Amino acid sequence: MLQPACDTPPLPPVLLSFLALRSKPEEIQQQIVRETFHLVLKRDDNICNFLEGGSLIGGSDYKLIYRHYATLYFVFCVDSSESELGILDLIQVFVETLDKCFENVCELDLIFHMDKVHYILQEVVMGGMVLETNMNEIVAQIEAQNKLEKSEGGLSAAPARAVSAVKNINLPEIPRNINIGDINIKVPNLSQFV
Numbered sequence: 001m002l003q004p005a006c007d008t009p010p011l012p013p014v015l016l017s018f019l020a021l022r023s024k025p026e027e028i029q030q031q032i033v034r035e036t037f038h039l040v041l042k043r044d045d046n047i048c049n050f051l052e053g054g055s056l057i058g059g060s061d062y063k064l065i066y067r068h069y070a071t072l073y074f075v076f077c078v079d080s081s082e083s084e085l086g087i088l089d090l091i092q093v094f095v096e097t098l099d100k101c102f103e104n105v106c107e108l109d110l111i112f113h114m115d116k117v118h119y120i121l122q123e124v125v126m127g128g129m130v131l132e133t134n135m136n137e138i139v140a141q142i143e144a145q146n147k148l149e150k151s152e153g154g155l156s157a158a159p160a161r162a163v164s165a166v167k168n169i170n171l172p173e174i175p176r177n178i179n180i181g182d183i184n185i186k187v188p189n190l191s192q193f194v
Contacts, residue, residue: 032056040066040073050084053077067091071107090133094124097138119145 024032035054043051045068053062057077065087066075074091095105097120102109110117123138124131132138178185 028056036064036075036077039064040075049088065091067095069095072105072110090124090130093133093135093138094121097124097135097142100135100139101142116142 032054035056039051039054049066049068051064052060053064057064060080062077062079063082063084064075064077065082065084066073067088074095076087076091078087098105098109098117101116101120102113120138120142123141124133132141
């Protein structure tokens with residue numbers, strides 16, 4: 001996804017997933033984003049949504065396929081053997097799924113819920129392979145994940161659960177000496193802290 005701007009360099013993309021380029025330095029990745037941004041942004045809205053990849057992406061071996069929704073650009077870079085219409089359909093499924101999950105998705109949803117957006121993308125595509133295009137199935141998986149997170153209380157509740165678990169340990173008495181091999185540890189009286 002690329003954020004539009006006037007003639008200024010692009011802001012960092014809201015969602016960036018480099019499957020084949022993860023080993024490249026961040027500077028190269030930023031140059032690729034910049035080049036992609038300029039290739040897509042300079043195109044008129046009446047022109048098709050497919051274009052040849054830029055020089056940093058791999059030229060004619062790769063295609064950029066994009067959709068523009070309001071202020072968001074969704075750009076997929078694929079090899080030349082992929083079906084352009086299939087990728088456009090994949091982008092449509094991804095955006096509609098985001099829209100269902102966030103109720104009118106906008107930039108702020110993508111910024112503040114990056115982990116959820118990545119999870120949705122991984123439900124659709126993983127390792128360059130399309131896994132699922134049935135929007136109802138994807139949304140069902142997202143809802144199941146949300147239920148699981150709620151039942152666990154989220155990560156913020158983990159320290160409290162750990163403390164309560166330790167408090168609920170039924171020890172007949174608090175050990176005063178702990179012996180581990182040659183190490184002898186004396187445990188101080190902790191009753192004043194309980």
